[in-house]
Amino acid sequence: MLRLSGLSKTYPNGTQALADVTLDVPQGEIVAFVGGSGCGKTTMLRLIAGLEQASKGRVELDGETLTAPHPAVGVIFQEPRLLPWLTVAQNIGFGLSALSRAEREARVEEALLRVGLAGYGGRWPRELSGGQAQRVAIVRALVARPKVLLLDEPFSALDAFTRASLHEHLIGLWEAHKPTLLLVTHDVEEAVTLADRVIVLQPKPGRIFAEPTLDLTRPRDKVGHDFADAKRRILAALDGSLQAPSPTRPREEIAGAWW
Amino acid sequence: MSSADTAASRSRAAAPPRGGFAARAPSPRALLGLLLPLALALGYEIAFRLGLVEARLLPPPSRVFATLAELARSGDLLTHASATLARVFAGFVFGAVAAILLGALTGSSALARRLLDPTLQALRAVPSLAWVPLFIMWFGIFETSKVTLIAVGVFFPVYLGVMGAIASVDRKIVEVGRVFRLDRVALARRILLPAILPDVVIALRSGLGLGFMFVVAAEIMGASEGLGYLLLDGQQLGKAAQIVAALIAFAVLGKICDGLLAAAARPFLRWQDSFARAGGEG
Ligand SMILES: Nc1ncnc2c1ncn2[C@@H]1O[C@H](COP(=O)(O)OP(=O)(O)O)[C@@H](O)[C@H]1O
Numbered sequence: 004m005l006r007l008s009g010l011s012k013t014y015p016n017g018t019q020a021l022a023d024v025t026l027d028v029p030q031g032e033i034v035a036f037v038g039g040s041g042c043g044k045t046t047m048l049r050l051i052a053g054l055e056q057a058s059k060g061r062v063e064l065d066g067e068t069l070t071a072p073h074p075a076v077g078v079i080f081q082e083p084r085l086l087p088w089l090t091v092a093q094n095i096g097f098g099l100s101a102l103s104r105a106e107r108e109a110r111v112e113e114a115l116l117r118v119g120l121a122g123y124g125g126r127w128p129r130e131l132s133g134g135q136a137q138r139v140a141i142v143r144a145l146v147a148r149p150k151v152l153l154l155d156e157p158f159s160a161l162d163a164f165t166r167a168s169l170h171e172h173l174i175g176l177w178e179a180h181k182p183t184l185l186l187v188t189h190d191v192e193e194a195v196t197l198a199d200r201v202i203v204l205q206p207k208p209g210r211i212f213a214e215p216t217l218d219l220t221r222p223r224d225k226v227g228h229d230f231a232d233a234k235r236r237i238l239a240a241l242d243g244s245l246q247a248p249s250p251t252r253p254r255e256e257i258a259g260a261w262w
Numbered sequence: 263m264s265s266a267d268t269a270a271s272r273s274r275a276a277a278p279p280r281g282g283f284a285a286r287a288p289s290p291r292a293l294l295g296l297l298l299p300l301a302l303a304l305g306y307e308i309a310f311r312l313g314l315v316e317a318r319l320l321p322p323p324s325r326v327f328a329t330l331a332e333l334a335r336s337g338d339l340l341t342h343a344s345a346t347l348a349r350v351f352a353g354f355v356f357g358a359v360a361a362i363l364l365g366a367l368t369g370s371s372a373l374a375r376r377l378l379d380p381t382l383q384a385l386r387a388v389p390s391l392a393w394v395p396l397f398i399m400w401f402g403i404f405e406t407s408k409v410t411l412i413a414v415g416v417f418f419p420v421y422l423g424v425m426g427a428i429a430s431v432d433r434k435i436v437e438v439g440r441v442f443r444l445d446r447v448a449l450a451r452r453i454l455l456p457a458i459l460p461d462v463v464i465a466l467r468s469g470l471g472l473g474f475m476f477v478v479a480a481e482i483m484g485a486s487e488g489l490g491y492l493l494l495d496g497q498q499l500g501k502a503a504q505i506v507a508a509l510i511a512f513a514v515l516g517k518i519c520d521g522l523l524a525a526a527a528r529p530f531l532r533w534q535d536s537f538a539r540a541g542g543e544g
């Protein structure tokens with residue numbers, strides 16, 4: 004169980020990026036976060052990843068409070084962020100230095116096979132397409148078998164066709180060990196395709212606005228009515244989130260912008 | 263490195279050779295570059311044989327090569343070349359080591375940069391040759407002052423290169439290291455070092471080039487051996503062929519040293535784009 008309680012973040016420059024986010028995510032659930040830009044999605048993932056410190060509230064994983072990067076939490080960024088001086092295989096094995104060489108190689112080979120990149124282990128990252136590189140980034144995070152995987156708009160730079168095939172790869176990988184996935188996206192279709200729950204955020208400061216119900220089965224029937232209905236509900240909630248009035252601004256922000 | 267190296271090398275071996283990297287022998291296209299100097303040399307030789315030019319100021323290639331051959335046969339070439347090389351090597355090592363240490367410090371710590379960099383930049387504003395009188399006063403006219411001068415010449419390009427490389431390491435890639443919970447040492451070894459290496463190699467190569475520049479200055483100011491001494495000796499005795507022979511020796515030596523440095527770095531830089539590699543190899 005991943006538990007966010009009263010999670011808030013005010014950056015040193017006074018921007019309140021996230022205010023009082025409380026959420027329980029059972030192990031193995033896929034949660035998508037949608038919301039306009041600037042509503043604190045990246046900030047929230049960075050807090051969970053331990054890359055930023057919360058100003059208030061906390062993140063707990065199975066009762067353990069997370070304040071720094073944790074072995075059970077994997078991160079996939081918007082860009083693949085592969086290390087250009089390592090081969091594809093070495094990139095995937097980057098976080099596995101604790102394993103024996105043989106075990107590491109076996110895991111890397113298996114991972115490459117799973118995402119359709121068998122035989123690519125010896126390539127350099129610059130020799131990959133954008134979609135291939137992002138697949139490598141996904142398995143680099145997954146070979147360490149994290150309990151929680153954070154994905155910050157991981158497919159937004161890809162074309163629609165590549166994106167759809169990566170959705171399938173991601174679900175396939177997820178089924179192997181069922182990590183909890185927290186997926187930030189601005190693509191409602193993507194959210195409905197992948198997630199068990201979709202949470203709509205609203206900006207200034209970033210907080211949870213609504214959690215529209217989905218009522219869908221897996222595998223998703225993308226042309227069915229239920230899928231279209233779920234999409235409509237989310238879009239309506241998104242609309243509402245952008246029109247909803249902001250609460251009175253917190254004191255820090257007023258102090259930072261008195262002029 | 264600790265990652266799946268053998269898996270990698272296995273699949274690489276199966277892959278077809280890539281880029282301009284497989285062939286180390288000079289390609290016919292590379293030989294094109296020899297055409298102009300050879301034609302000029304040949305033209306000048308012919309003009310000399312026809313009595314069209316005066317050989318006292320610029321000797322014909324045949325005479326230059328005869329001089330070179332004689333210097334090589336007598337062992338003088340080896341003596342002078344190794345004296346020069348030893349100076350460049352010592353100066354390069356001292357200058358580069360100091361530059362890497364200080365550059366790493368100012369590149370990675372804002373405090374160190376504020377503290378040290380202004381002073382170093384001020385020293386850099388002094389043309390390096392202007393130090394010569396002081397160095398001679400301090401260290402005498404023998405090896406110490408020469409090596410110091412060369413080290414100073416090597417220092418600045420390397421210092422600037424290392425500092426810049428560290429300061430400009432992509433924060434996003436460093437974050438990958440944090441996500442994988444690397445400690446400071448592992449972060450430096452597995453992320454920072456490989457990330458800055460290309461820039462450091464370029465900095466070292468330009469430092470080495472300056473080392474050769476300053477060894478000439480150091481040797482011309484007074485030395486009993488070295489290629490710079492050959493230059494000066496040739497000038498004083500009016501032996502143009504010896505001067506040109508020394509110039510050629512300098513060029514060959516410089517090119518060889520630069521090539522060795524580049525070759526030593528090459529295994530670590532295989533991952534770079536081939537166009538960058540071609541540019542880097544000059
Ligand atoms: N490092 C930072 N320092 C100051 N403000 C930041 C920083 N990162 C993000 N912000 C601000 O916090 C708010 C939320 O940003 P972010 O979490 O990136 O939103 P999203 O990912 O939803 O677009 C924005 O107003 C942004 O300008």
Ligand SMILES: [Mg+2]
Nearest residue numbers: 044045046155
């Ligand atoms: Mg974002």
